[in-house]
Every structure is written in structure tokens, then in C-alpha cells.
Amino acid sequence: MVKMMMMAMMVGVAMGNIVDKTCKQTPDYTLCLSLLRSDPRSSSADTVGLALILVDKIKALGAETLGQINEAYKTKPMLKKPLDECSLRYKTIVDVDVHTAIIAVKGNPKFAEGAVVDAGVEASICDGGFTKGQSPLTSLTQRMEKICDVTRAIIRMLL
Amino acid sequence: MASSDALLPISAREEEPLCPYTRLPMADPNQETHGRRRRPFKGLLAVSFGLLFIAFYVALIATHDGSRSNDAGIHETKTTTSRARLAGVSEKSNAGLWKLSGDRNTPAFEWNNSMLSWQRTAFHFQPEQNWMNDPNGPLFYKGWYHFFYQYNPNAAVWGDIVWGHAVSRDLIHWVHLPIAMVADQWYDSNGVWTGSATILPDGSIVMLYTGSTDKAVQVQNLAYPEDPSDPLLLKWVKFPGNPVLVPPPGILPKDFRDPTTAWKTSEGKWRITIGSKLNRTGISLVYDTTDFKTYEKLDTLLHRVPNTGMWECVDFYPVSKTAVNGLDTSVKGPDVKHIVKASMDDTRFDHYAVGTYFDSNGTWIPDDPTIDVGMSTSLRYDYGKFYASKTFYDQNKGRRVLWSWIGESDSEAADVQKGWSSVQGIPRTVVLDTKTGNNLVQWPVEEINSLRLSSKQFDIKVSPGSVVPVDVGSAAQLDIEAEFEINKESLDKILGNASVVAVAEEFSCEKSGGSTVRGALGPFGFSVLATESLSEQTPVYFYVAKGKDSELKTIFCTDTSRSSVANDVVKPIYGSVVPVLKGEKLTMRILVDHSIVEAFGQGGRTCITSRVYPTSAIYGAAKLFLFNNALDATVTASFRVWQMNSAFIHPYSEEAFRALTRT
Numbered sequence: 001m002v003k004m005m006m007m008a009m010m011v012g013v014a015m016g017n018i019v020d021k022t023c024k025q026t027p028d029y030t031l032c033l034s035l036l037r038s039d040p041r042s043s044s045a046d047t048v049g050l051a052l053i054l055v056d057k058i059k060a061l062g063a064e065t066l067g068q069i070n071e072a073y074k075t076k077p078m079l080k081k082p083l084d085e086c087s088l089r090y091k092t093i094v095d096v097d098v099h100t101a102i103i104a105v106k107g108n109p110k111f112a113e114g115a116v117v118d119a120g121v122e123a124s125i126c127d128g129g130f131t132k133g134q135s136p137l138t139s140l141t142q143r144m145e146k147i148c149d150v151t152r153a154i155i156r157m158l159l
Numbered sequence: 160m161a162s163s164d165a166l167l168p169i170s171a172r173e174e175e176p177l178c179p180y181t182r183l184p185m186a187d188p189n190q191e192t193h194g195r196r197r198r199p200f201k202g203l204l205a206v207s208f209g210l211l212f213i214a215f216y217v218a219l220i221a222t223h224d225g226s227r228s229n230d231a232g233i234h235e236t237k238t239t240t241s242r243a244r245l246a247g248v249s250e251k252s253n254a255g256l257w258k259l260s261g262d263r264n265t266p267a268f269e270w271n272n273s274m275l276s277w278q279r280t281a282f283h284f285q286p287e288q289n290w291m292n293d294p295n296g297p298l299f300y301k302g303w304y305h306f307f308y309q310y311n312p313n314a315a316v317w318g319d320i321v322w323g324h325a326v327s328r329d330l331i332h333w334v335h336l337p338i339a340m341v342a343d344q345w346y347d348s349n350g351v352w353t354g355s356a357t358i359l360p361d362g363s364i365v366m367l368y369t370g371s372t373d374k375a376v377q378v379q380n381l382a383y384p385e386d387p388s389d390p391l392l393l394k395w396v397k398f399p400g401n402p403v404l405v406p407p408p409g410i411l412p413k414d415f416r417d418p419t420t421a422w423k424t425s426e427g428k429w430r431i432t433i434g435s436k437l438n439r440t441g442i443s444l445v446y447d448t449t450d451f452k453t454y455e456k457l458d459t460l461l462h463r464v465p466n467t468g469m470w471e472c473v474d475f476y477p478v479s480k481t482a483v484n485g486l487d488t489s490v491k492g493p494d495v496k497h498i499v500k501a502s503m504d505d506t507r508f509d510h511y512a513v514g515t516y517f518d519s520n521g522t523w524i525p526d527d528p529t530i531d532v533g534m535s536t537s538l539r540y541d542y543g544k545f546y547a548s549k550t551f552y553d554q555n556k557g558r559r560v561l562w563s564w565i566g567e568s569d570s571e572a573a574d575v576q577k578g579w580s581s582v583q584g585i586p587r588t589v590v591l592d593t594k595t596g597n598n599l600v601q602w603p604v605e606e607i608n609s610l611r612l613s614s615k616q617f618d619i620k621v622s623p624g625s626v627v628p629v630d631v632g633s634a635a636q637l638d639i640e641a642e643f644e645i646n647k648e649s650l651d652k653i654l655g656n657a658s659v660v661a662v663a664e665e666f667s668c669e670k671s672g673g674s675t676v677r678g679a680l681g682p683f684g685f686s687v688l689a690t691e692s693l694s695e696q697t698p699v700y701f702y703v704a705k706g707k708d709s710e711l712k713t714i715f716c717t718d719t720s721r722s723s724v725a726n727d728v729v730k731p732i733y734g735s736v737v738p739v740l741k742g743e744k745l746t747m748r749i750l751v752d753h754s755i756v757e758a759f760g761q762g763g764r765t766c767i768t769s770r771v772y773p774t775s776a777i778y779g780a781a782k783l784f785l786f787n788n789a790l791d792a793t794v795t796a797s798f799r800v801w802q803m804n805s806a807f808i809h810p811y812s813e814e815a816f817r818a819l820t821r822t
Contacts, residue, residue, distance in 0.1 A: 085269060092572040100316045100571075107349055107371045107413065110504055111317040118571045125268075125570065125727045158413075159468060159504045 019043075022050055026153035028146055035147065047157050048105055051112070054151040055101045058119055061147060062094040065123075065140045072136045079136070082129035086137060089122040093144070097122070101155075109158040116155060120148030268725040268774065275577040277777040278754040281636050282610055282806040283565075284333055284583040286323055290315050290574075291581040293417075293472060293547035294562035295322055296356040296366050299555045301390035304330050306562070307339055308583070309353060315574045320350040322368075325808075326391055329606040330560065330586045333808040339395050346370045346378055346402045353472060354380075355549065357421040357429070357451075357488075363387060365451045366395070367431065369416040370402060376412040378402035379433065381451050400452060407444070407456055410435050417472045420551065421448070423489040425518050432461045434470030434501055441467035441501060441533050443475075445521040457521045461499065467533030468505035472547045475499055475523075476559060477516075478591040478599070485559030485590065487552045491518055496591060498599065499523055500540070502547050503533050509548050509563070510537045513597055526597060538598055541584075542668070543717060543733040543758075543768040544568060550589055561587045561601060565755060568719075568729040568770040582755055584768055592764060595738055601763040603750065611638055611801040621683065621787035621794045626693070629783040631800045635688065637751040637783065641798030642744045645680055645703060649792035653679055653705050663704040663712035668734030673718040674698035674788060680711075683794045686784040687751045688722065688776045695776040697722040697769065698786065699758045701737075701745050713739045715747070715760035715767065722771035730771075737765035752803070 019042050023032035036042040039053045069086050072079060097119040104111035123144035127135050135141075285291065290311040298305050303326045310323035324339040340351045347370030354368025366382045380401040385394035406415040414435045421429040428447045435442050443461040446454040461475065477486045477495045486495065500511035512532045514525040530537040540548055540561065548563035563584040567574055574580040587601040615631055631637065653659050662678070665671075674682050684700030686693070698718045706712040716734030723730065737760040739745065748759040758767045773781070787794045 088576075089570075089572055092570070092575060096314075096316055096571050096575055100318060103318050106375045107377075108317075108352075110507070115316070115571070121570055121727060122572055125572075128726065156505075 018046075019050065022047065022154060022157070023150075025157065026150045028150050031146055032150045032154075035150070047154065051105050051109075051151065051154045051158065052102065054147065054154060055098055055105065055112075055116070057147055058101075058116070058144070058151060059094055059098045061140065061144055062090055062098065062119075065137060065144070066090050066094065068137060068140060076136060079130065079134065082126075082135075085129045086126035089126040093119045093122050101151075105155060105158065109155050113152055113155045113159070116148050116152045120145045120152075123148070268727060270573050270576060270725075270774075272577075274772075274774055274777060275573065277635070278577065278772060279579070280582050280752045280755055282331065282607070282803060282808075283585060283752055283755055284325065284808065285579065285581065286310060286335065287810065288315070288578045289313070289580070290317055291323065291583070292317065292320075292564050292566070293353045294549045294564060294583060295353050295368065297549065297551040297560070297562055298356040298358060298364065299551075299553050300358070300362075300364060300392060303328065303390050303392075304553075304555075305356075305392060306333070306583075309564075310338070312338065315578055315580045316571055320352060322351050324392075329609065330604050331606045331609065332806050335808070335810040336391060336393060337811075339392075340368075340382060340397070342370075344370070344380075344397060344401065345373045346380055347397075348373045349375050352377075353417045353547070353549075355418060355420040356551070358554070364392075365421075367403075367418040367421075367451065369418065372402075374412075377406065377415040379404035379415075379418050398452065403452055404433075404446065404454055409437070410444070414469055415444075419473055419475055420488050421451070422475075424521075425491070430521060432473055432475050434473035436469040437463075439468055440465045441470040441503070443470060443473045443499070443501070447521075459520050459522050461521060462523050462525075462532065464531045464533045467501075467503060469503075470501035470533070471504050472502040472509075472549060473500065474511075474548070474550055475516075476550055476552070478513075478559070478589070480591060480596070481593060483590050483593070484557045485552055485588065487554065491516065496526070497523055499525075499532050500548070501532050507546050509540050509546055510534070511540060511599065512537055513591070513599075539735070540589075540599070540601065541766045541768050542735045543766075544770050545584060545766075545768045548584075558588045558604075559590070560604065561589045563768075565768055565770065569725075569772050570727040573727065573772075585750060585757060587763070587766075592738075594740055595764075598738070598764060601766055602759065603748075603757070607638075607750075610804045610806060612804050614799050614801040616799045617785075618795070618797045619785060621785060621796060623787055623789045623791055623793060624677070625787055626686070627785040628691075629685075629785050629800065631783055631802070633779070633802060634781045634783045635751065635753050635777070636803040636805070637687070637749070638801040638803050639685060639687075639749040639751070639783075639798060640746070641685070641748075641796055642746050643683065643701065643797075644744055644795045645789075646793040646795070649680060649789075650711070652791065654709065654711065657709075659705055661705045661707045661709070663706040663714070663736075666702060666704055666712075666714055668702075668714060668716035668718075668732050671702075673720050673732050674700055674716070674786075677788050677790045678702060678704055679790050680704060680792045681789050682716070683787040683789055683792075683796075684747065684785075685749060686786055687749060687756055688771055688773050688781050689784050690773075690776045690780055691782055693784070695721060695723055695773045696784070697756055697771050697773075699747065699749050699756065699767070700786075700788075701747070701760070703745075711739070713737050713745065713761075715758070715765045717756060717758050717767045717769045719769050719771050722769075723773045725772055725774055728772045733767045733769060735765050735767075737761045750803075 019036050023029045026032045097115040100115035101112040123141040127141035292309040295307040306325050308323045322340040324336040325333045327333045349371035352369040370380045381398035381403050382395050384392045385396045418433050421431045432443045442463040445457040448454045477490045497516035502509050510533050512525040516523045525531045545563045550561045565582050567580050585603045592598050592600045680703040682700040682702045686696040686698045689696035702714045715737040718732045719730045750757040756769045
């Protein structure tokens with residue numbers, strides 16, 4: 001019984017170590033850890049699994065941002081033009097980039113890398129459309145860029 | 160105008176660099192200067208870059224002797240900031256990197272349909288819509304050139320991959336045919352991926368291709384035409400015994416793809432090679448077969464190179480040491496060298512090396528191991544956007560022809576909006592450079608000349624620091640062939656003067672600041688897809704400088720950094736050294752076709768393919784310029800510019816078929 005518990009603990013530690021080892025090879029160790037550890041699947045995931053968890057985070061953040069964009073139309077109607085551009089860009093992230101990343105990560109990871117890099121670019125372009133200080137989305141887009149950087153680093157481990 | 164630009168306040172240049180910001184995968188996050196959001200640390204960084212910049216500019220001014228009064232050159236100082244930013248970035252990490260460009264104050268660029276529809280090419284192969292990637296199974300059969308390709312029938316991004324198909328009489332005028340193979344078996348349900356054709360001595364065709372199985376394992380499958388008497392090869396049959404090859408022991412299920420055309424061994428068997436990797440060592444596995452259904456794996460590898468990562472789309476073929484014709488894939492002998500080429504998954508570069516093949520054990524060794532396949536120093540077919548290339552032996556005209564996937568350099572949002580993504584390069588003949596003996600030479604197939612309409616010949620002496628408009632009318636579909644000569648006096652001044660420092664080895668297209676950075680003997684060339692005011696332009700040029708051996712070195716570049724004001728496109732500066740032998744004039748050929756520019760230096764010794772997305776240098780506003788940005792040298796340019804017709808690539812129809820069969 002004790003032996004089993006110890007083995008389970010060791011396996012748990014080893015699994016945790018994979019997350020740790022993987023995150024150490026990304027540009028933002030702390031962010032990587034917090035993203036992965038917040039998902040219970042990470043304790044038994046391989047690199048592909050970890051990448052998919054992060055792509056899920058990209059999708060969720062993208063959806064959240066689209067919600068914020070919709071809110072902003074009501075509260076800041078004078079920003080309609082840049083908000084329209086953001087809407088287009090974020091729809092690309094959620095509908096196109098995420099989908100491509102998911103199917104490619106399992107078979108041909110370089111296309112997943114391209115999709116994730118693109119997601120970061122779309123976020124950046126969206127925020128860049130506002131004059132300085134006017135964007136209601138800056139912290140969300142910055143977060144997206146950071147998550148994309150970390151995700152990209154993990155996908156590159158699959159190449 | 161130019162001299163005063165040089166003294167613009169540093170802060171202006173800091174805020175508005177036109178060169179892209181680099182996003183490095185493993186970089187210290189504090190280093191990332193990502194456009195609008197700057198943390199306090201970056202202020203320090205900006206200041207130190209600014210100091211570096213001042214230092215560089217002082218050096219530049221100090222080496223110039225002040226005779227710049229006739230300076231009407233394309234003089235932009237903004238791009239030089241990028242030199243400092245890009246310093247220290249290795250070639251490898253730049254591959255495929257998104258570099259977000261543009262300054263913080265311009266609004267996000269909104270593409271309209273007029274700009275987007277202009278981007279479609281007129282004479283490069285592309286499907287009517289949606290995504291394309293690798294060329295597959297090119298071959299010539301019963302009077303028709305066949306081209307297959309990785310295709311997504313459902314979207315303008317990668318996915319749901321099947322084999323698209325098209326035919327042509329001349330490699331230029333194509334007719335789209337129905338999809339040749341779909342993902343309808345368990346062994347290719349996750350993708351009908353890349354493969355190659357082998358034509359057997361009796362003229363029949365076997366096709367080997369990679370399938371991604373329902374469990375995403377990469378396997379090799381056999382297919383053949385359902386009706387060999389159909390010259391259009393419309394229908395294909397998959398061998399019921401597929402897969403014929405599965406990943407062998409020691410090879411991971413996702414590292415086993417892109418089988419080559421087979422060649423005959425001296426034992427009379429067929430041999431193929433398939434790229435893979437062992438940890439970070441790129442390798443190519445070798446299999447022998449007599450029937451394409453059962454295989455024996457050789458214990459030896461065709462070749463291996465450490466630290467190159469996964470080898471995709473391996474290609475292996477003979478080239479003649481003496482003749483300019485192509486060779487059938489099975490040819491061997493003392494007058495023959497063999498080329499090993501691979502597409503590097505890590506960097507998205509295609510590399511090749513020249514070497515010797517040993518048929519007895521299926522191995523190959525490079526002539527020069529310091530530039531072995533996949534090393535950052537090794538040769539590339541093309542120094543721009545060019546990947547997953549594949550050759551075939553065209554038995555119709557006795558030549559080896561090279562196809563390549565040219566992807567987009569824009570955002571996926573734009574691809575989805577315009578409804579398509581990717582083109583193929585113009586097919587090129589490939590031969591060994593018999594003059595140098597150690598590199599290949601490529602040239603657009605001669606059939607492309609059939610697209611040439613009217614032309615104009617020019618002979619122009621271009622003084623240092625000038626830009627000359629070239630009046631050719633419409634400038635989005637052009638074929639330019641040019642010869643350049645630098646005035647002897649300037650050359651002697653540089654070569655004869657021992658105190659002139661050798662700078663050629665430090666120069667790189669990517670890192671040396673682009674076409675606006677002036678040297679004694681260059682840059683000079685053409686600016687294509689340029690607006691009247693040069694607010695958008697794509698220079699293709701030579702940069703000549705003194706090398707460490709006191710001989711001249713010539714570098715050939717395409718600078719896309721100002722090709723568009725849009726900030727959601729990638730705008731690198733591409734290029735490489737180009738060998739120039741004694742007595743040779745400097746020559747270049749440029750094919751301009753809307754959003755693609757293919758440049759060939761010294762008859763195809765160095766080639767550069769670029770994708771560009773101008774927002775205003777489109778339709779009637781696109782112009783052509785000749786420029787000489789050298790500080791001292793006068794350049795004489797002798798060139799001809801042809802208007803290029805469309806290739807009218809369209810879907811199969813009775814008329815289209817009849818029209819093609821008449822040619």
C-alpha cells in the first residue's frame with residue numbers, strides 16, 4: 001500500500017517535472033507554469049497534450065476578448081472602426097488559427113507553429129489599430145501575444 | 160534631400176522604424192520590442208540602440224568624401240535602426256518568423272477587395288481558391304505535363320489535405336482537373352500527403368505517397384492510374400495492400416514522410432529514400448523494392464547531418480558534370496554527380512549539396528562537408544520564400560525540372576478574406592554549374608517566353624545616387640533581363656587601393672540594412688512594384704564589395720522591407736553571395752507577377768523568390784525604376800523589359816481542352 005502510494009507520488013513528481021522542464025524552454029516560464037498547472041490534464045500530458053492545452057487557452061482568451069469587443073461597441077461607439085478590425089482579427093484567431101493549430105499539432109506541427117504565430121500577430125494588429133491610450137483591449141492583446149509565444153516554443157519542440 | 164535626411168533627429172528614427180520587429184522564440188522577453196507596448200527596460204535598450212545607431216552613422220559619414228550633391232537616390236535613413244535590432248539574430252531563428260512591422264501610429268491596415276484581388280498571380284500556378292502547399296508527383300505522360308499538389312478543398316488554410324491535379328502541354332498553361340486522391344482510407348484519413356511518381360521502363364506510372372493514418376501515424380502508400388490509356392490520368396487507384404511501408408523500429412510515427420521517385424540500382428532493384436530524424440539529426444532512410452509493394456530497408460542511411468532536425472521532402476537525383484541536359488533519376492557513372500536535397504522542418508529552408516553516390520550500399524557523401532545538407536552554410540535553391548521543392552525528370556525535353564511551394568507572407572485573416580493561399584514557383588530547369596562545378600544553376604523553363612508580349616530595350620548609364628523611372632506602361636506582369644557594368648575607374652579605385660577595407664564578408668542581405676545603405680560599388684538594380692513617389696517599392700539588386708582576398712565579391716538581394724506600408728505582412732530582406740567569374744558581366748532576370756517576384760542572379764546561380772503585398776503600388780500605379788545607390792560608381796545597365804501575358808489557368812472545359820491540344 002505504502003509502496004503504491006510512493007510510486008504514485010514519484011509518477012506525479014515525474015509528470016510535474018515534464019511540465020517544469022517544458023516550461024523552462026519557453027520565453028515565459030512563470031506564465032507557462034500557471035497556464036498548464038491550471039489544467040488538470042497537464043499532469044499526464046505529453047508535449048502534444050501540453051501544446052493542445054495552451055491552444056485551448058488561446059481559444060478561451062480569444063473568445064473572452066471578442067466578448068470585450070462587443071461590450072466596447074456599446075460603451076465606446078466612437079471606436080467602431082478599430083473595433084471592427086479587432087473583431088475580424090480575433091475571429092480569425094478563434095475560428096481559423098485555433099482550428100489549424102489543433103489539427104496540425106498532431107500531424108505536421110510546423111503548420112501549427114504558423115497558426116499560433118499568426119494568432120499573436122492578429123492580436124497585435126488589433127491593438128495597433130487604436131491611437132495610443134485609446135485601446136480597451138491592450139492587456140488582453142498583450143496576454144494573447146505572450147501565450148502565443150509560449151505555445152509556439154512548445155510546438156517547436158515537436159518539429 | 161538625401162544629406163539632410165541623414166541628420167534627422169534620432170528619436171524620429173527610433174519611433175518609426177520601417178524595418179520589422181523580430182519575435183524570437185527563445186529570446187529574453189524583455190528584449191522583445193513589440194511595437195506599442197514598451198516597458199521601462201526598453202527605454203534603456205532604445206537609448207543604447209540609438210547610441211549604436213549614431214556611432215554607425217558617424218562611421219558612414221566619415222568614410223564618404225562629400226561628393227553627394229547629385230544625390231537623388233532612394234534615401235531612407237529609417238531602415239538603418241533595424242541593423243542594431245537585428246544584430247545577433249541568427250539566420251536559423253529568423254526562419255518563418257513573423258516580424259511585425261510598421262510604426263505605432265499608423266492604424267492597422269485594412270485590406271479592401273481591390274487590393275486583395277490584385278494579389279492573385281497571372282502566370283504562376285495556383286488553384287482557383289483555397290490553400291495549397293507541397294508540389295506532388297510531377298510527371299510527363301502521353302503528351303501532358305501533370306502536376307499534383309497538397310490542397311485543402313475547404314479553406315484558405317492548411318487542413319483536410321487531398322491531392323489537387325492539373326495538366327499542361329507546356330508547364331505554363333494549365334487546366335485544373337478534379338481532385339486526384341481524397342482521404343478515404345484509414346491509412347490516409349488524416350491526410351493524403353506528399354509523394355512522388357516513378358515512371359517504369361514500360362511507361363507505366365507508380366505513385367508513392369505518405370498517408371497520415373486515422374491514428375496520425377505516417378505511412379507510405381502505393382497508388383497508380385486507374386486507366387493508363389487516359390492521358391489526363393483523371394482517376395487513381397490505391398493499392399489494396401496499403402500501407403506498403405510503416406515507420407521502422409527506432410523511427411517515430413511522425414517522422415516518416417515524403418517518399419522520393421525511385422531509381423534503378425545496379426542489381427536491377429528500385430530504390431527510394433525517405434527523410435526522417437533521430438533526435439536532432441536529419442537522416443534519409445533507404446529502401447529497395449522490385450514491385451513497389453514489398454520493401455527491404457537498408458541498414459545504411461543515404462546520409463545524415465547532425466543538428467539539422469527533421470528532413471522533409473527529400474529529393475535525390477543525378478546531374479551531369481559536363482552537359483546541360485537533365486538526367487533520368489536512374490543514371491549513374493563517372494560523368495555524374497548526385498544531389499541530395501532536403502526541406503528543413505526547423506527553418507523552412509530548402510538546402511542541397513553536391514556529392515558522390517555509392518550504389519553498392521546506397522550511401523552518399525558531400526563533396527564539401529563544411530556545407531553539408533541542412534547546415535546554415537549549405538547551399539539553397541532559393542534564398543527567399545521557397546519550400547518543399549521537388550524535381551522530376553522530363554523525358555519529353557530531356558531536362559530536370561524543379562517545382563516549389565511559395566507560401567504567403569501575409570496574415571491568415573487576409574488569406575481568409577481573399578479566399579486563397581500560396582502559389583507555385585515558375586518551374587525551373589536545374590543543372591550543375593559546369594563553370595564552378597560546385598553549385599546548381601536554375602532557370603525558368605523556356606516555355607515561359609511564350610508569355611512575352613511587347614518589349615522595350617534600354618541602355619542607361621546610372622550615376623551614383625540616382626533613381627531612373629523606366630517607362631514600360633503596366634508594371635505588374637514583367638520579365639526583365641538585364642546586364643550591368645560598373646565603371647572601370649571605380650573598380651580600380653577599390654581594388655587597387657590597399658587601404659580600402661574588405662567589407663564583403665560582413666555584408667548580408669538580411670542584416671546590412673537593405674537597399675538604402677550605400678557602399679562604394681552598390682547597391683544597384685531595379686525597384687519593382689514601386690509607386691511614383693517610391694512610398695512602396697521592392698528593390699532587387701547587386702551589392703559589390705571588396706573581399707578579404709582583395710577580390711570583388713557580389714551579393715544579390717531582394718529587399719521587401721518597403722514593399723508595402725501594411726504592417727501585417729512579413730517583409731524580410733533576402734539574398735546571398737552570387738559567384739561571378741572573371742570576364743562575366745553582372746546579369747539578373749526578374750519575373751514580376753503581382754504578389755510574387757522571382758529574381759535570378761548570374762543566370763540562376765543565386766535565386767530569390769519573394770511575396771509582396773503593396774497597398775498602392777498596384778494596378779496602374781505600379782511602376783518600374785532603375786537605381787544606383789552606390790557612393791562612387793557609375794553603373795551602365797543594358798536591359799530589356801517584356802510585358803507578360805496571363806497564362807489563363809482555368810478549370811477543365813471542352814474548349815480549354817481543345818485549345819490546349821491544338822498547341
